[in-house]
Amino acid sequence: xxLTVFFVLILLSSFTPVYANVTLSGLFSDxxxxxxxxxxxxxxxxxxxxxxxxxxxxQKIQATPGIDGKWMxxxxxxxxxxxxxxxxxxxxxxxxxNILVGDVWVCSGQSNMxxxxxxxxxxxxxxxxxxxxxxxxxxxxxxxxxxELELTISKWSECLPATVLxxxxxxxxxxxxxxxTTKVPVGLINASVGATPxxxxxxxxxxxxxxxxxxxxxxxxxxxNSYTEVPVPVKKTITENIDYDPTALADNTPKTIKKPVVxxxxxxxxxxxxxxxxxxxxTIKGVIWYQGENNSLxxxxxxxxxxxxxxxxxxxxxxxxxxxxxxxxxYYGKPEKQDKGAWSIIQEAQLRxxxxxxxxxxxxxxxxxxxxxxxxxKSTVGYRLSLHARKLVFSENIECxxxxxxxxxxxxxxxxxxxxxxxxxxxxxxxxxxxxxxxIAGEDKVFYNADTVISGKDTVTLTAPEVKNxxxxxxxWAIAPVNNIVNSLGLPASPFRTDNWDxxxxxxxxxxxxxxx
Numbered sequence: 001x002x003l004t005v006f007f008v009l010i011l012l013s014s015f016t017p018v019y020a021n022v023t024l025s026g027l028f029s030d031x032x033x034x035x036x037x038x039x040x041x042x043x044x045x046x047x048x049x050x051x052x053x054x055x056x057x058x059q060k061i062q063a064t065p066g067i068d069g070k071w072m073x074x075x076x077x078x079x080x081x082x083x084x085x086x087x088x089x090x091x092x093x094x095x096x097x098n099i100l101v102g103d104v105w106v107c108s109g110q111s112n113m114x115x116x117x118x119x120x121x122x123x124x125x126x127x128x129x130x131x132x133x134x135x136x137x138x139x140x141x142x143x144x145x146x147x148e149l150e151l152t153i154s155k156w157s158e159c160l161p162a163t164v165l166x167x168x169x170x171x172x173x174x175x176x177x178x179x180x181t182t183k184v185p186v187g188l189i190n191a192s193v194g195a196t197p198x199x200x201x202x203x204x205x206x207x208x209x210x211x212x213x214x215x216x217x218x219x220x221x222x223x224x225n226s227y228t229e230v231p232v233p234v235k236k237t238i239t240e241n242i243d244y245d246p247t248a249l250a251d252n253t254p255k256t257i258k259k260p261v262v263x264x265x266x267x268x269x270x271x272x273x274x275x276x277x278x279x280x281x282x283t284i285k286g287v288i289w290y291q292g293e294n295n296s297l298x299x300x301x302x303x304x305x306x307x308x309x310x311x312x313x314x315x316x317x318x319x320x321x322x323x324x325x326x327x328x329x330x331y332y333g334k335p336e337k338q339d340k341g342a343w344s345i346i347q348e349a350q351l352r353x354x355x356x357x358x359x360x361x362x363x364x365x366x367x368x369x370x371x372x373x374x375x376x377x378k379s380t381v382g383y384r385l386s387l388h389a390r391k392l393v394f395s396e397n398i399e400c401x402x403x404x405x406x407x408x409x410x411x412x413x414x415x416x417x418x419x420x421x422x423x424x425x426x427x428x429x430x431x432x433x434x435x436x437x438x439x440i441a442g443e444d445k446v447f448y449n450a451d452t453v454i455s456g457k458d459t460v461t462l463t464a465p466e467v468k469n470x471x472x473x474x475x476x477w478a479i480a481p482v483n484n485i486v487n488s489l490g491l492p493a494s495p496f497r498t499d500n501w502d503x504x505x506x507x508x509x510x511x512x513x514x515x516x517x
Contacts (some may be wrong), residue, residue, distance in 0.1 A: 438474070
């Protein structure tokens with residue numbers, strides 16, 4: 001059914017439409033939020049001989065459809081507030097009510113962004129108390145397609161227990177914190193799909209024309225053309241499916257079938273085409289993003305793909321370098337095995353993206369992970385995202401991050417690690433503990449657990465009896481580290497390494513094998 005509807009949409013998009021009445025893009029409905037302080041686009045479709053008039057909050061603007069039937073107007077200098085009414089007139093009249101003006105955020109990524117309020121910590125209480133007329137929510141239908149779409153069909157809703165129950169927990173808590181602290185209405189557009197790597201969220205144009213991504217694109221294509229052999233249970237009926245080899249007919253003989261390594265929803269550009277492309281004319285304040293888990297399975301070079309995606313989205317929206325705030329991966333699982341750091345490489349790429357791409361923010365969540373890849377504490381994530389947004393959007397003089405590695409100096413057998421974002425000083429999260437999961441190595445690239453001392457407001461001193469001349473330091477470089485370094489506000493430190501060695505194990509801190517989380 002899904003594919004049938006999708007292909008009908010594609011077919012219709014190839015013809016010049018004839019409209020009996022004025023229509024609006026699916027992004028416009030009752031309860032919507034329009035972006036304040038910028039030129040805000042409103043558009044739809046009508047017959048080419050129609051004159052369209054849009055009236056909103058003392059503005060009255062006329063438009064004429066192009067040869068494709070599309071019309072567009074620009075509302076200017078909208079101020080926060082509401083509710084307002086919009087009237088669109090042509091052969092027919094459309095009235096939209098209960099409209100607010102505020103800040104609009106696209107909330108995108110994979111399953112941790114999609115994770116619904118109903119499955120978060122304290123869900124019963126938070127959902128029951130979620131009524132907030134200043135928060136409006138919109139969900140983009142999950143459509144993956146090889147062709148860029150212009151239309152999306154959904155509706156804006158007020159934030160109520162019934163509407164927020166299945167909505168993104170991260171997005172809701174972000175919006176709630178923004179409204180609570182700034183009193184400006186917030187519109188949240190959820191465009192997320194579980195189990196998606198970053199490649200589906202990147203435009204085909206970016207992947208194929210950006211010379212920086214040339215080698216990575218070859219790897220993406222090679223992976224998408226790869227198949228794996230999967231056993232077929234005896235007497236299983238094989239139905240037509242593009243994922244399987246139809247020649248593997250069911251009988252009593254064990255067989256294998258070829259299945260693509262990359263599923264349809266994980267292929268390059270398909271989420272961008274179906275879920276981001278339809279949003280590009282809608283004026284937004286910024287993006288919050290939670291993704292990266294699936295790229296840890298094939299890291300390739302996330303450090304190039306992620307910055308390129310941010311830049312290409314900004315170019316596509318054509319409204320400047322809007323804030324792009326993202327979540328660094330939390331810990332995942334239990335710290336029972338030595339780790340070569342595939343998960344940490346994604347975290348490192350995210351940290352470097354924050355440090356090199358303008359007007360971005362990164363939330364560290366190393367302290368709120370879970371044995372599951374889906375930590376239920378989305379409230380803390382939303383709160384920390386709001387700290388960056390308040391700093392970037394409202395220029396508040398607040399600390400928005402935990403400690404971040406700045407530099408290291410070596411003197412004989414000691415390493416002095418300096419942090420930024422220490423606020424009033426770095427500390428351990430539990431009084432009486434020593435900093436955990438620091439290790440140092442010499443030229444032999446063998447890491448040993450470090451004896452640690454917080455030796456200043458922003459410095460930790462490391463030594464290890466096995467390392468006479470240290471040349472490298474790592475902190476929390478594992479998929480599930482026991483981390484305990486925070487700043488004076490309780491915000492956790494980001495994992496880091498000072499070396500660039502690949503496939504090097506780090507030791508487990510003493511006692512960590514029996515630690516539970």
